[in-house]
Each structure stands twice: as structure tokens, then as C-alpha cells.
Amino acid sequence: MKRHLIMLGLALCLPVAASACRRGDVDTSGQPKTAPEEGAAPSGGEATSAQSPEEIAAARKLSPADVAAALKTYMPTGRHDEYVQFASAGHGGQILAIGIPSMRLLKVIATFAPEPWQGYGYGAKSTEETLDGGNAGDKELRWADDHHPALSETEGDYDGQFLFIGDKANSRVAVIDLRDFETKQIVKNPISNIDHGGMFVTPDTEWVVEGGQYATPLGGAYAPMEEYKEKYRGHITFWKFDRAAGRIDMAKSFALEVPPYWQDLCDSGKKVSNGWVFCNSINTELATGKNGDEGAFFESGVSQNDMDFMHVVNLKKAVELVEGGRTTEINGFKVLGLDTAAKEGALYFIPEPKSPHGADVTPGGEYVVVGGKLDQNATVYSFQKIQDAIAAGGLETDDYGVPIIPFDKALEAQVQLGLGPLHTQFDDKGFAYTSLFLDSAVAKWSLGGDYRKDGLEPWALITKTPTQYNIGHLASAEGDTVSPDGHYLVAMNKWAIDRFQNVGPLVPQNFQLLDLDQPQVDQMPVIYDAPIGIGEPHYAQIIKADKLKGWEKYPEIGFDPHTMAKDPDAPVIGSEKVERDGNKVTIHMTAVRSHFTPERVEINKGDEVTLKITNVEQTYDATHGFAVPVYNINLSLEPGEVQTVEFTADTAGVFPFYCTEFCSALHLEMLGYLLVKDTPAAQ
Numbered sequence: 001m002k003r004h005l006i007m008l009g010l011a012l013c014l015p016v017a018a019s020a021c022r023r024g025d026v027d028t029s030g031q032p033k034t035a036p037e038e039g040a041a042p043s044g045g046e047a048t049s050a051q052s053p054e055e056i057a058a059a060r061k062l063s064p065a066d067v068a069a070a071l072k073t074y075m076p077t078g079r080h081d082e083y084v085q086f087a088s089a090g091h092g093g094q095i096l097a098i099g100i101p102s103m104r105l106l107k108v109i110a111t112f113a114p115e116p117w118q119g120y121g122y123g124a125k126s127t128e129e130t131l132d133g134g135n136a137g138d139k140e141l142r143w144a145d146d147h148h149p150a151l152s153e154t155e156g157d158y159d160g161q162f163l164f165i166g167d168k169a170n171s172r173v174a175v176i177d178l179r180d181f182e183t184k185q186i187v188k189n190p191i192s193n194i195d196h197g198g199m200f201v202t203p204d205t206e207w208v209v210e211g212g213q214y215a216t217p218l219g220g221a222y223a224p225m226e227e228y229k230e231k232y233r234g235h236i237t238f239w240k241f242d243r244a245a246g247r248i249d250m251a252k253s254f255a256l257e258v259p260p261y262w263q264d265l266c267d268s269g270k271k272v273s274n275g276w277v278f279c280n281s282i283n284t285e286l287a288t289g290k291n292g293d294e295g296a297f298f299e300s301g302v303s304q305n306d307m308d309f310m311h312v313v314n315l316k317k318a319v320e321l322v323e324g325g326r327t328t329e330i331n332g333f334k335v336l337g338l339d340t341a342a343k344e345g346a347l348y349f350i351p352e353p354k355s356p357h358g359a360d361v362t363p364g365g366e367y368v369v370v371g372g373k374l375d376q377n378a379t380v381y382s383f384q385k386i387q388d389a390i391a392a393g394g395l396e397t398d399d400y401g402v403p404i405i406p407f408d409k410a411l412e413a414q415v416q417l418g419l420g421p422l423h424t425q426f427d428d429k430g431f432a433y434t435s436l437f438l439d440s441a442v443a444k445w446s447l448g449g450d451y452r453k454d455g456l457e458p459w460a461l462i463t464k465t466p467t468q469y470n471i472g473h474l475a476s477a478e479g480d481t482v483s484p485d486g487h488y489l490v491a492m493n494k495w496a497i498d499r500f501q502n503v504g505p506l507v508p509q510n511f512q513l514l515d516l517d518q519p520q521v522d523q524m525p526v527i528y529d530a531p532i533g534i535g536e537p538h539y540a541q542i543i544k545a546d547k548l549k550g551w552e553k554y555p556e557i558g559f560d561p562h563t564m565a566k567d568p569d570a571p572v573i574g575s576e577k578v579e580r581d582g583n584k585v586t587i588h589m590t591a592v593r594s595h596f597t598p599e600r601v602e603i604n605k606g607d608e609v610t611l612k613i614t615n616v617e618q619t620y621d622a623t624h625g626f627a628v629p630v631y632n633i634n635l636s637l638e639p640g641e642v643q644t645v646e647f648t649a650d651t652a653g654v655f656p657f658y659c660t661e662f663c664s665a666l667h668l669e670m671l672g673y674l675l676v677k678d679t680p681a682a683q
Ligand code: RUQ
Pocket: 147, 148, 196, 265, 357, 358, 422, 423, 472, 473, 538, 539
């Protein structure tokens, strides 16, 4: 009972800023008792004509620490950031590319949602096809809850080639090619309606791992919740990535059926643990929610047990079983059954405390760190001990026949950090950084084993830095690789409250940049606050900028970004024309500063139009747009790019089409007329 009350208290704190929780200023509705006073936030100082650094600092009320932070993050004009952070844009459905340390927004990459600026989903046929790839049967899906971005890796290091991101809302994966930073593929998981949006690559990106979440009957069929235990299942899906093609290969991908616990975050083993995958889970209680007077709300029903199960997958073994034909098919998708996986040594469980969250493998692959939303510790498991326990055998099983490795047999250490540890990142000096949701802080702590050569106490808390407020994920530079860089860490906070100018009740979120390069081991100041006004940015990875080898232009004139090859049929200078075959009209058009050819296209109402247009420029940044009013068409044509639009000319009238990128002094003159005659189409 007492335990239950404590838990409830924590749950009340969950939705509010931890500072309010600590003060006890929380009523039973979970709201802070005292709202921040209006206009109470300190001003950032006024504009000043002062010129010396000291005078400017004084006029703007900047402390020495503020000045140091400014100097560490300021990027003079023309200089580039050392790192690029790829952050999910949450339920905005895009990805944000943000420079570090400046925190400047570099690009919003259209992913699951149409994005007019990039001509994504507004007529360009290839982008419509990409979006349609993520449809659920005949349901057109045009938004997503982007969760975890994952950069492609070679030998465990980010290689700067591809980026993957998961859609929690619909159990989908998108593939972005980092040559042109465009989304090339969206796949929908055929057996699952929802997942955690977690994406985790294996060290050579052979597999992209998707952890499930809320259990359902696999394949999407109906089953009453009374049959939860028998008919509902979780999954961990392994998407096979074909690097040469730049695409996920559905036919070679498979899902692992697991019990209806809620799988959550995974991480791939690396180095010594290469070939294994670890996922935390919750709801071993098999809670099914509150229905009238029956049952309990999920928030308490799912949090009854002191331990849930970390899923330990022997991926090598699982692949062997799949290749040996030991799978069944659901909706045409390969599924490795729970029975087979459990009996053949592809799946094990290890108890993990309390309301576990996150599973993060250390750079050398020796340890797995798990947080606990209602715990105070980071729990560290040893991969070697896990292997020893498996080898020793004699393991008991859970209700579904999965062997359980005893907690104490796998445990390396528990490090008391504070309230609500979630996710962990690493640096190059043997330190780990864990987000504390309830404490609203980042904890820095020391790893042990081979990581500890500096004489510091192993497995111990070193310091905490408060974040504003309620941090979820955190990302350190190259923090998920076999060789993290350290230097910077970004705290992704769920609440921002008083940090920024009021822009109405929907508040931007707050990315806070922490400086890891301090002379004292226990210093880790916040040096920048970046409001993110798009969705709930969930997770991010930070890559060294010089690993990114983005193109400045498409390699050839008439290049199709969808096939990543030259389209032999792309219009070029001199080949422009309008062809008619019955009511089918084909327009071959080119764009160059500052005109379209042809500039006048006259067709009939009812014509079926195919328009092909090439930007024949080869100058860096000479992008042209192509917008047709009323017809809902807008393309973005980067230098060399060809796009195709198909539409029926069902509305008669005069439609000046024009370029939407301000490309030259005569950009305003870069237009043409689409004239649609209100006469029956010629036969
Ligand atoms: S998981 S905030 Cu949804 Cu990425 Cu831990």
C-alpha cells in the first residue's frame, strides 16, 4: 500500500515541472499551484550601442558565465558548425537538421508529412509514391509521430550516408538519403498498427531494428481484450537494409513475435556484443486498462510489478532460424514465432526495475544501461555475465516459455542517480550521461571496468545539471557509436514553461546545449537554449559535420531523386515540347534563370496531363520552384533535378504558373500561362 502511494505521488509529479514537485506546490489535479507570474521572466537586456565586451555585457546584464556560453556557441557569419544534430520533429512528422554548437536550424527534412517548401507531396509524382508507400491499405497516412532518428553506421560509427526514422503512431520507417537529404522510402509494418517509433541500426546497418509498443493481435485482426494474454502480442521487427539500393528490403525483413509486454526502446550490441539486441519493456502485468468500474488505469496497472523484462535477442541466431525457413507469414511478412525463438535460444529475458525505460549499450559493447521511470538507479548489465548465465543453462521461463536470466546473475552495477532515469549517452572519457525526468536534470556518472583508468571511483554519480524542464532524451556528439566524441550534449526537454516569450498556450519545446568540455570533471553548464516550435522533438543523433557529404547539385542534368539516376526522358534545352495524343497531353518543360520553356501551354478541359520539368541549371543553390494555382501543385527543382506531375485538367480557366524560389533579379518574370479551355477535349 505504502509503495503504491509513493508511486502515485510520483505519477502526480510526472506531468509538471520537477521544480514544482520538489516544492510540493502540486495539487491533486497535478497542476503547479502557482502559475509563473505574468511578465516575471527577466528580460535579456536592452539593445545597446556599447562596443567593448565589458560594456556590452554590463548593458545586457550578462554574467561571466553568460559571456563564456555566448563565446562557445556564437558562429560568425560564413563559418560552419562542427556537428549536425538530426532531431525528430515529433508529431510534426519531419526531421530537423540543427548545427551544433550554434543550434541554428539548417533544414527541415520532409519525411512522413507533405511539405510544400520541398515540393514534397504537392504533385511531384515520385514524392507522392514515397508517401503512398507508407499508407495503411487504402488509408492515406499523411502525418506521423516521428520518434527516433538513427544514422547509418559502418563498423559501429556513423558513416553519414543514410538516416532512418520511426513513426510511433503507425508503425512505419522512413529512409532518408544523406546525399540529397531527401526521403526515399516509407515502409509500413504489415503486422503492427503502432510501435514505439524506435529505430536502431546494427553496427554495419544490415538491420534496422524497430521495437514494438502497445500489444495488439499481430496482423491487425480484432480480438477482445479479455483474450489479451492469448491473442495479443508484441513484436520486434528487423528491417533488412540494402545499402546499395538505399532501400529497406521487405522480402528479407522479419518480425520476432514476443509476449504482449510493451516493448519500448532497443539498442544493438556492438563490438563484443555485436549480433545481439537489447530492448526494455513494460507491462509484464498484462494490464488492459480501466473499463467502467473494472480494472485500473494503465498508468498504475502497468506499474505494479517491481520488475519487468529486458528482452535479449540473439540476432545471429534469429537470422539463422529465419533463413532456415522457421518462420510463418502474417500479411505476407515473415514472423519468427515466440515458441521457436524461445526454444532455440534466440530470445531471453532479464528482470529490470522499475517501470524501465531505455536500453543503451556502452561504446565497447560490454554493458547495457537501463533506466527506470519510477526508479532512482541506472541499472548496468554485463554482456559477459549474460553470456555466462546463458551458457550455465537451467533457466526458468516466464508464462510464455522464454528463459529468464536472474537479475543478480547479469547485474554489473546500480548507480543511484536520482528520480526518473530514462536514457543514457556516452563520451570519450568513460562517462555516462543519463536524463532524469522527475529530477529534471542530466546526471553525469562514471562507468567502471576498462572505462575507468583515471582513478575516479567507478559506477558513481559525479554531478547533475538542472534542465528546464523535465528532460526526455539526451544526445551527446556521436553518442551512440563505438567512439563517442563528448564535447556537447543536448537535453531534449518536454516542458519549457517560463524559458521563452509567451507565444500562446502551445509552448515550444526546449533543446538545451550542455558543455562537456570543462576543466572540472563535475562541471557541465547549460550554454544555449533553443526553442523548437515544431512538434515534440523526441530524439536526436549528433554527427561530426565533416562526415556528411551532401551534394551541391544533382550529378547530371535530368537526375531523378527517386531513382537516384539520370532519367533518359528528362527534358533538356532544345527538347521542350507539348505533345497531344487524343486527350492525353505531355508537356516537356525546362526551367533556368529566369524562364520556363514553354511559357504558354494551352489545353482543353478534361485533358489528362503529364508534365515533365527539368531544372537545367548546374549552379549550386540555383533552385527553381514550379507552382500552379488551384491545381494544388508545387515542385522544388534543385539544380539538375527532373520531376513529373500528372493531373487532369478538370478546372477551366487561366492559371499563371510561376517559380516559388527567389532565384534572380527577374524571378518575378519567371512564369508562364496554363490556359485551360472550357471546351470538350479533342478526340
Ligand atoms: S522513448 S523520452 Cu519514447 Cu524515445 Cu524515452
